[in-house]
Amino acid sequence: MVVKGNLPDIKFEEEEHDFGRITQGEKVSFAFKFKNTGNSNLIITSAAGSCGCTVPEWPKEPILPGKEGKVNVILAVKVKAEYKKKSINIVTNCEPSTRIVKIKTEIIVPETLKEES
Numbered sequence: 021m022v023v024k025g026n027l028p029d030i031k032f033e034e035e036e037h038d039f040g041r042i043t044q045g046e047k048v049s050f051a052f053k054f055k056n057t058g059n060s061n062l063i064i065t066s067a068a069g070s071c072g073c074t075v076p077e078w079p080k081e082p083i084l085p086g087k088e089g090k091v092n093v094i095l096a097v098k099v100k101a102e103y104k105k106k107s108i109n110i111v112t113n114c115e116p117s118t119r120i121v122k123i124k125t126e127i128i129v130p131e132t133l134k135e136e137s
Contacts, residue, residue, distance in 0.1 A: 026059050028062035030054050030056060030062055032054045033052070035121050038123075044130060050092070055088045058085060062089075065113070069093070073096050075096070091121065093123060102126065106122065107122045
């Protein structure tokens with residue numbers, strides 16, 4: 021039996037980031053910083069974006085209690101859209117095991133691309 025007090029716990033500085041306005045085709049990134057506020061090593065087993073344009077990178081090594089880390093999220097918008105909201109599912113050895121962080125942005129289509137449509 022696992023005692024909840026012995027588990028790791030992941031606390032993000034912020035759980036949602038707004039990139040503001042970006043240009044279609046632009047690639048932007050943001051680091052979701054977190055801290056292991058639990059009592060054992062935190063392990064992130066996977067992280068996945070809600071679409072192929074959202075790519076997360078996470079630490080593969082255990083995060084010791086009291087230590088910090090980050091999940092870097094890269095957003096590359098190639099398709100025409102006005103507003104995007106995306107989520108990143110992060111699977112850990114915490115309870116609950118899945119945590120969700122979110123990004124959003126407004127996409128500006130360059131004049132040259134508007135003329136091609």
